[in-house]
Amino acid sequence: MKITCYECGREQKEAAYQCECGGMLEISHDFTGLDLEQLERTFRERLSERMTPYASGVWRYKELIHPELPDRYIVTKYEGNTGLYSADPIRRFLGIRQLWLKAQSENPSGSFKDNGMTVALSHGRSLGYRRFSCASTGNTSASLAMYAALAECESVVLVPSERVSANKVLQTLAYGARMVRFDGTYDDGIRFYERHGDELGLYICNSINPFRIEGQKSIVYELAQSLNWTLPDWIVIPGGALSNVTALGKGLNDLLRLGMIDRLPKVALVQAEGASPFHKMMAGAGEELVPESSPSTVASAMNIGNPPSWRKARDFLKASGGVTCSVTDEEILAAKRQIDGCGIGCEPASASTVAGVRKLIAERTIDKEETVACILTGNLLKDTDSLGMYADKKVGGSLEGSVGELTAEAVLERLGSPA
Numbered sequence: 420m421k422i423t424c425y426e427c428g429r430e431q432k433e434a435a436y437q438c439e440c441g442g443m444l445e446i447s448h449d450f451t452g453l454d455l456e457q458l459e460r461t462f463r464e465r466l467s468e469r470m471t472p473y474a475s476g477v478w479r480y481k482e483l484i485h486p487e488l489p490d491r492y493i494v495t496k497y498e499g500n501t502g503l504y505s506a507d508p509i510r511r512f513l514g515i516r517q518l519w520l521k522a523q524s525e526n527p528s529g530s531f532k533d534n535g536m537t538v539a540l541s542h543g544r545s546l547g548y549r550r551f552s553c554a555s556t557g558n559t560s561a562s563l564a565m566y567a568a569l570a571e572c573e574s575v576v577l578v579p580s581e582r583v584s585a586n587k588v589l590q591t592l593a594y595g596a597r598m599v600r601f602d603g604t605y606d607d608g609i610r611f612y613e614r615h616g617d618e619l620g621l622y623i624c625n626s627i628n629p630f631r632i633e634g635q636k637s638i639v640y641e642l643a644q645s646l647n648w649t650l651p652d653w654i655v656i657p658g659g660a661l662s663n664v665t666a667l668g669k670g671l672n673d674l675l676r677l678g679m680i681d682r683l684p685k686v687a688l689v690q691a692e693g694a695s696p697f698h699k700m701m702a703g704a705g706e707e708l709v710p711e712s713s714p715s716t717v718a719s720a721m722n723i724g725n726p727p728s729w730r731k732a733r734d735f736l737k738a739s740g741g742v743t744c745s746v747t748d749e750e751i752l753a754a755k756r757q758i759d760g761c762g763i764g765c766e767p768a769s770a771s772t773v774a775g776v777r778k779l780i781a782e783r784t785i786d787k788e789e790t791v792a793c794i795l796t797g798n799l800l801k802d803t804d805s806l807g808m809y810a811d812k813k814v815g816g817s818l819e820g821s822v823g824e825l826t827a828e829a830v831l832e833r834l835g836s837p838a
């Protein structure tokens with residue numbers, strides 16, 4: 420394993436998360452000597468592991484993620500192992516041939532952040548750290564606090580005082596994190612760590628931590644393995660800080676390099692219109708990201724105006740023929756109704772993927788004959804504010820009166836006969 424700067428190429432120490440030049444770091448593995456058939460067999464055999472690190476949907480792929488880490492440092496909640504659903508009602512709604520929803524929302528803390536966090540935290544432990552930290556729009560801090568608690572370590576999180584889901588804050592506190600609320604955005608939080616991380620002696624587990632990216636690669640490994648090492652024509656993913664699309668690109672390139680897949684699928688990155696600096700850059704063919712100082716969207720997990728990983732995301736999408744799009748909050752909530760209503764459910768940020776597919780079909784970027792997988796990133800219960808839209812809609816209308824007076828006829832009258 421080597422850690423180098425993505426900008427200047429200089430090699431870095433194991434404990435670093437940023438280069439002196441300000442560039443982001445990248446991990447590379449030497450895969451020579453890995454036998455493809457042996458690897459596929461190992462990944463298949465580990466599907467029957469119970470209560471060992473290899474029962475995790477992340478550590479199942481340890482050889483591709485963090486081969487050198489001794490198992491005793493691994494902190495796992497058997498993350499990953501999430502459902503892949505064919506979601507027929509949504510497929511019909513979109514009018515396409517085949518649709519998969521990969522529910523990272525089913526992770527132990529309720530979001531895909533667990534895929535990366537288990538690796539960052541385990542690596543930090545191997546370096547001797549006992550105090551872990553991040554700045555977060557909510558899900559990262561919940562995940563960090565969960566793993567830190569599990570490892571009997573400390574977590575300190577920096578959370579903006581506005582536009583953060585109350586559930587995520589309370590979940591983080593429930594796991595015992597110490598929280599610093601501050602006036603400012605997620606981006607300000609990141610800048611603070613960039614300046615003061617070292618002197619505070621914390622191991623920082625933001626998306627700038629390259630081990631998070633390594634762990635998040637497992638999402639596409641698991642998707643590919645579930646589909647017997649074939650992938651759909653498109654993979655659609657939401658973007659805030661752009662760590663997940665970066666990991667998706669890196670994981671896809673791994674699979675291609677190893678010969679586990681024989682072509683790259685196209686990737687579509689979806690942002691919320693109110694927080695879409697990356698989409699604007701890509702659509703405008705600009706080479707430099709122009710940060711947005713006051714991003715605003717109902718999808719709080721994507722409410723990020725200055726995404727750290729934009730260069731990596733840009734390079735991958737350009738090299739692989741990927742696309743970007745943005746969707747409005749109304750489109751996001753309409754898609755969320757569809758996903759919730761078919762029994763899968765997700766938080767608003769995740770629903771941007773289905774909204775994005777709809778838009779890309781209308782623009783004829785995605786053909787209806789093509790196959791699509793959407794990555795659902797966060798759980799339905801993460802964001803109570805957005806669940807408010809259901810509060811005044813009682814299915815079949817409300818029935819008033821005490822239970823003793825309730826008759827089957829009265830209920831049938833409201834509900835109609837069973838289908």
Ligand SMILES: *Cc1c(COP(=O)(O)O)cnc(C)c1O
Nearest residue numbers: 558659660661662663720796797
């Ligand atoms: C973090 C998060 C995102 C955005 O992912 P990035 O890696 O920041 O682009 C999307 N959805 C949910 C639910 C998240 O928690």
Ligand SMILES: [Zn+2]
Nearest residue numbers: 424427438440
């Ligand atoms: Zn550098």
